[in-house]
Amino acid sequence: MSARKQGDGQPEDGGATAGKRLKIAKFSEDPEKKGLSRRLKDAEISLPIVYGTIAFYLGRKASESQSHKWTVYVRGATNEDLSAVIKRVVFQLHPSFNNPTRVMEAPPFELSECGWGEFEIAISLFFHPDVCDKQLDLYHHLKLYPEDESGPQSTKKPVVVESYDEIVFPDPSEAFYARVQNNPAVIVPRMPAGFNISAPVAPENTSERERGDTKDHPLSQWFMNFSEADELLKLAAARQQVQAHIVKLRRQLSVMDGMPQLSKPAPAYE
């Protein structure tokens, strides 16, 4: 599945964001706006997310038009609450659905439906104003039927397809940084000592917070584990091999340079 970044060609968004951008660029005494206009250069804030679908076969309760119950969602990679960064998620479904544009204003950002067909779901992420004024689009192919077509489908075991990705915000605004510097869902760069931005005091809404994260989500048992350690290990091993091979080849090349007159491959090789 591919995730594509929204291009510059969304007229309404462009107009709205242009207005916002003007506000940001103008120097004003309003501290909130000041926080927006000052940005952390050469730093990036990244938000690791996992998005995907889980689909259950309905078994006996299945009908022609509704054979599966599936859920599409966007969650934090560590199941933390994403609402500090993401304001709203819009899922664009197949036109055959009623109201194919489904908007989720609050976490958990997910949507459950019943259907029979596989199609591509467009997921648009909208961020808080101090985070980013552009939306980010992801695409995910809804998979209902398992790989191996052996035997009847189980109602107990769903078909899970998840993708890990990280949303990168280059040169984040100071206000954004201040707000999320202690947020467990966000990866914040290490700032040099002495760099202090006080986090704004936000009213803690604990009940809402608990619902926001997906740690106790009913489907959490099916969530995939994404460990970068394995991948890193494999990559490191691969790099080592390639490097060793390069060294050998370089040595061979230098040997070759010393012996230009070879009429046949040297018998030594045989």
Place this chain on the structure above:
Amino acid sequence: MDAKDILGLPKNQLPIPQEKKSRPPKEPQRKPDGISREVYALTGGLAPLMPSVDVSQLKRRPPSDEKVTWQWLPFTNSARKDDLQLFHWVRVVNGVPPTGDYAFAKYNKSANIIKYTDEEYEKYLTDPAWTKEETDQLFDLCERFDLRFIVIADRFPSSRTVEELKDRYYSVSRALLSARAPPADITGHPLVKEPYNISQEVERKRALSMVLSQTKQQERKDTEVLAEAKRITESRMAAKGPEESELPAVANIGPDNSQRAITGDAVTPSTAMPSSAIAASSTLMADNASTLASLRMLRVYLRTYALDQMVQAASASAGLRTIKRVEQTLQELGVNLKPKVPTKAVCAEHLELRKEILTLLNLQKQLQYKEAEGTSFQDSPYSETPGTPKRAPRGDQDRPFMPDPLGFGGDRFGKRDQKRKAPGRTSEAAQSPSQSKRPRKMKASDI
């Protein structure tokens, strides 16, 4: 002459330039008598310049009325403190031996060490860190060894560093100077104008020794970091505007600011490592800087998108075939073409791996060309198709080096080798087309 008229300069101002002008036309035509032309040419002669050598002196013979003998005579050296008498050959003219001191005695110069009396010491020169005895010893050594502080430090009874000795000597001398002479007179004296700064000296020598003892690896890293810094500033010039500041870590490490930077380098080796690692990773491709810049222009992007862009930038110079081969190599190594967990670290490693594979493929191609040049026997029927194993010599060597992950490829290598080598060349011609087909077939089914 006309130029002088135009400029309004007086004519015949200097006789010498006149002479010069009249001489050069003559010079090339006639060479001076008395010496051969070649010898004269050595002195820079035949060119129309004012000759710096008095030519007439060159072949002058001593006047014949002088009678010259050489005699073995004793002599004394006024530079010596003892009365040692040695012998040497002396040119005696008309029975009169030369007079005067030994010719080399005038070179026996020594440094002027200021001497102080005990009262002066009590009044001006006391120092908590130095006893009078030590100071006396120091000055004695300075006199004996002509202010060669390395030797003095070696001979000094208690262990003091060269800088400490220098500091003590110079401060004592300065104090004495200013005590003995009125202040106005000595402000020009170097000791007063530029006093010895011991802490600065210590620091400077330490920095020097660090630069000198840098390992090759560190030098490499430093240059990489510098290059990276330059690239960052360049990309930022391109991307944003004129006023940009360098990364704070990089600014600390620039070896141009040797003292400050090298102490910074020593003090913060941990910050040096990540930035040099980053530097190492993006040193290779210049495109990287522009890709990074364009990514920064976006307010938000996905890391997979960023990785795609960087991969594209890195393989911009490679053709479609090469890209396919890179991907094939990745698969053989057991690495996902698109990382399953694209964190920052993973993406960086992935990109680096791709670049290294590109280097590897380039090297293989180079080796191939070299071999093709070297061998007069052209194996064109089995000329390489992309993705097929390399020629025999490397094939043999590939197997031991990459046994497991390239097991698939290794088998291919092996089989091809056996077929090529054993029966002899002619039969290979028939077999190899099918041989080369087989690897491709295996490839197709694998995918």
